[in-house]
Amino acid sequence: MQNTTKHNDQTYVAGTYGRFDVALDKASGASYQDEDGKAYIDLGSGIGVTLFGACDPDWVAAVTTQMNTLGHTSNLYFTAPQAKLAQLLCARTGMKKVFFGNSGAEANECALKVARKFGEKNGRSTIVTLWNSFHGRTIATLAATGQDKFxxxxxxxxxxxxxxxxxxxxxxxxxxxxxxxxxxxxEMVQGEGGVIPLNKEYVQLAEKLCRENDVLLMVDEVQTGNGRTGSLYAFQQYGITPDVVTTSKGLGGGLPIGACMLGEKCQDVLGKGDHGSTFGGNPICAAAALNVISRLNDDVFAGVREREAFIRKELEGAPGVAGVTGMGLMIGILPERKTSAQVAADCLTDGLMVLTAHEKVRLLPPLNISYEELKAGLNILKKNL
Ligand SMILES: Cc1ncc(COP(=O)(O)O)c(C=O)c1O
Incomplete structure (x- = not known):
């Protein structure tokens, strides 16, 4: 069975991914099973997406109810899930308007267009980003990405x-x-760049300079957003008010949706015809995101911080661990003896799915992972570090 999947994939799917030699078949929460029946614990959430675990019943119910009510329509008409989601995101972030796309790269593309149009009035078009950042794979978001290898x-x-x-x-x-x-x-925490949080003073200085110089402060929360770092968005822990916040990944909990949230200063920069997306904010993905955002509350954030403390206690100073970085359930572990790729491969052999980010092993577990699964997963990780 697994061989058929692998054969078809390698024959017909564009070869852009370096896949592990595993064909996943089914999942529930943080437990996965491959086509041969082997079990895995998931500490990656499909790269920070399945916030409440795989096939979460409440999320599945919200999505299927919406599917049976109103599916795709297009953005030529109003639809309640999109409107409600925008209202909820604004209420919980202080932002004023939201544009919906389908991915992180598209959320950032929208931000880049907002920046360019905002700068038209005084002839400014330069957009500053950080070295070692990651903002997406489209040509413009690659230009923004500060890593030459891409x-x-x-x-x-x-x-x-x-x-x-x-x-x-x-x-x-x-x-x-x-x-x-x-x-x-x-990014408040450079994710793909190695799970490196920015200094608070630096971020606050950026905000001050943006205010003084009429520059938009745009925060990429594609990976850090939606509860991942222990608050709804990571900027909320930095004591700043951004002008633009982009997000995706966990927003839809497993369905593709991206959001570019606009603050007071630039809420009306985009007008009719300036931007659009056929699928952006469609009722099904919006219903999925509504389910996710309405469940992300203080109890969940407290749970994220408790699990972070648990992970740090298990890993900091453990044999083979040179250091632990990150915020909330976005954790980077620097292996002392092996490459991160080797650790990830060895963990998979032992039934644990982890991610890497440069030289670090990266963990983005479901926010509600049970301590039993977390402990079992960390034991496998420690063995392989
Ligand atoms: C911070 C950040 N921005 C943008 C992206 C691109 O998101 P997507 O793959 O959904 O286009 C990513 C993906 O890893 C990311 O981590």
Whole structure:
């Protein structure tokens, strides 16, 4: 069975993914099973997506109810799930308007367009991003991404992007006071870049400089958002008010949806015809996200922080662990003796799914994972570190 899946995939699916030699078949919560019947504990949530675990019954009920009521319509008409979701996101973030797309890259594309149109009034078009950032795989979001390895083969890229080093205040001041910049886009915790949180002082300085220089402060919460770091969005722990917040991944809990939230300063920058998406904010994905966002409450955030403390206690100072970084249930572990890829492969052999981010092993477990599963998973991880 597994061989058929692998054969068909390798024959017919574009070879963009370096897959593990496993064909997953079914799942519930943090437990997965492959086509040979082997069981796995999941500490990756499909890269930070299935916040309440796989096939969560409440989420499945919300989605199937919506499917049986009103499915795809297009954005030519109003639909209640999209409108309600936008209202809920604004109420819980202080943002004013939301554009819906289908992925993180699209949420960021929207932010980049908002930045460019915002800068039209004073002839500014440069968008600042950080080295080591990750913002997506489209040509524009690759231009924003501050990692050269993603740029090979795909140039030329659109002009008007400038990268600075994270936590370097002098570079930040120079860029944001240059008079050329319309926006800065940054992740509060660089996820793909190695699970590295930004310093609070640096982020607060960015906010101050943005205010003083009429620059948009845009926060990419594609990975950090939706409860992952122990608050609804990570910026809420940094004491800042961004002008733009983008998110995706966990937002739909397993269905594709991305959101670009706009604050007071730029809520009306995009007008009719400026942007659009056939599927963006469709009733089914919006119903999925409504289910997720309405369940992300203080109890869940407290649970995230407790599980983070548990993971840190298990791993900090454990044999083979050179360091632990991250925020909430977004954790990076630096292996002392092996590469992160080797640890991930060895864990999979032992029935544990983990992620990597550069030299780190990365954990993005379901936010409600049971302590029993978490402990069992960490034991496998510790053995392989
Ligand atoms: C911070 C960040 N931004 C954007 C993206 C791109 O999201 P997507 O793969 O949904 O396009 C990712 C994906 O890992 C991400 O981590």
């Amino acid at each position: 740029h090979e083969h795909f140039g030329p890229f659109p002009e008007g992007f400038c990268h600075i080093h994270a936590n370097n205040e002098a570079e930040l001041v120079e860029a944001l006071t240059s008079g050329k910049v319309c926006a800065i886009l940054m």
